[in-house]
Amino acid sequence: MEKTEILESLRKVFDPEYPLSVVDLKIVEEKDVFFDGDKVRIEFTPTTPYCPMGGIIGVLIKYALENKFNREFEVKVKAGAHAQGEMLNEMLSSKEKYDETVKRLKTAGILERCIKA
Numbered sequence: 066m067e068k069t070e071i072l073e074s075l076r077k078v079f080d081p082e083y084p085l086s087v088v089d090l091k092i093v094e095e096k097d098v099f100f101d102g103d104k105v106r107i108e109f110t111p112t113t114p115y116c117p118m119g120g121i122i123g124v125l126i127k128y129a130l131e132n133k134f135n136r137e138f139e140v141k142v143k144a145g146a147h148a149q150g151e152m153l154n155e156m157l158s159s160k161e162k163y164d165e166t167v168k169r170l171k172t173a174g175i176l177e178r179c180i181k182a
Contacts, residue, residue, distance in 0.1 A: 066105070066134065068098045077181040078129045081118045087126060097143065105130075106139040110146040120153045121175065124166050127157060129180045 075093050076086045087093050092109050099106040107126060111119035119142060127140040140157050142150040156162045170176045 068095050071098050071105070071107070071130065074130060074133045075126065078125050079179045079181065080112065081121055081125075081175060081179055083112070087122065092122060093126065104139065105136075106141070108141055108143040110143045114146065114148050116147060119147045119149070120156055120166070121170065123153060123157045124163065124170060125176070125179050127163070128167055128170075128176065 072088055072093070072095060076088045078087045079085065080087060080090055080092065083090060087109065090112060092111065093107060097108045097110070099108070107130070109123060109126060111122060116122070123140050123142065127138055130138045130140075141154045142157075144150065147153060156166060167176070
């Protein structure tokens, strides 16, 4: 797996508030993709430090990548990029909280609206 493959996949993940991908908005750039052995970590920067969709954007990124590549990804807010970064990272790293959020986003139609096939 290459960084370019990850970024190409993320071109199909759209911000819930803007009609642009997380790559086009520079929420995720090549420098934000890290490999550590078999592990892959994505650090993203929400559009603003108080972005109300910061957590949802992280879930969209994680969900899209894990479904595309059929493997686990660590997705987290870049340090200092969001006022509630610690809380958002806790939600993204807790399987229970992440799964509950995915369920709510599916029910609301946000996953299918923001992740294009």
